[in-house]
Amino acid sequence: MTCKVCGHINEYTALRCNNCSSSLLESASESLKGTSKSKTAYKKTGLFSSIVNREDAEKMAKDCGQGFFVLAIIQGAVALLFAPFMLIDAVLLAVGGYFVAYKQSRVAAICMLILSLVGLVLTTLNKMGHDLGGGNNIILSLIFTYAAIRAVEATFKLDRESKIVS
Known part of the structure; x- marks a missing residue:
């Protein structure tokens, strides 16, 4: 020893x-x-990490935006196979993902949150037996909503940090 x-x-x-x-x-x-x-100490990464500083907020916004791109690809594939009218959702996800990931836009993050909440409500109602159109995958809806919440948190922290620096 x-x-x-x-x-x-x-x-x-x-x-x-x-x-x-x-x-x-x-x-x-x-x-x-x-x-x-x-x-x-072990630090959580990805969507579950804490946002402490500007670098964390930038990484979270980029991760959420890339997550929206993945959802756009899934939505686009489903649209091409089953329902072409769902391509609108894929385009909205891709555009929102771009503005969240690369422009750190608070407006885009809020729009993605609204879109995710509407999708979550429609999916929940579809699961309850109402046929309102839209999907039935509640897990995907919950992931989308959580990513949108984190995107809003990240973009607002970025805005706050930029005001402190100015």
């Missing part, structure tokens, strides 16, 4: 350093727990 005070390498069973007589118990307990002050 290595002494933290003087760096002397001691026997594993030693309680005190043979060189400087410092206690080795603290070093032993840290090595058993696996805790080290040099390790960094």
Whole structure:
């Protein structure tokens, strides 16, 4: 066991350093727990990460915008296969995704939130038995709504940060 005070390498069973007589118990307990002050804390990434600074907000806006692009591709594929009128939704998702990801537009983020909430309400009503048109995938609707909420949060934090800097 290595002494933290003087760096002397001691026997594993030693309680005190043979060189400087410092206690080795603290070093032993840290090595058993696996805790080290040099390790960094785990940080969540993606849509579940916290937005602390401008870089986090920019990354969140970009991630949400790219998520909207993925939803636009899914919507476009479904539209081409089953219902061409759904291409309008795919175009709206793609345009909104562009403005959220690359322009950090608050207006686009709010429009995406409104679109997602309308889709969530329609999907929920469709699941309850009302045939109002639209989809039946409640999970996809919930993901879209959560991404839109995070996009609004990110774009508003970016705006706040830019006012503080000015």
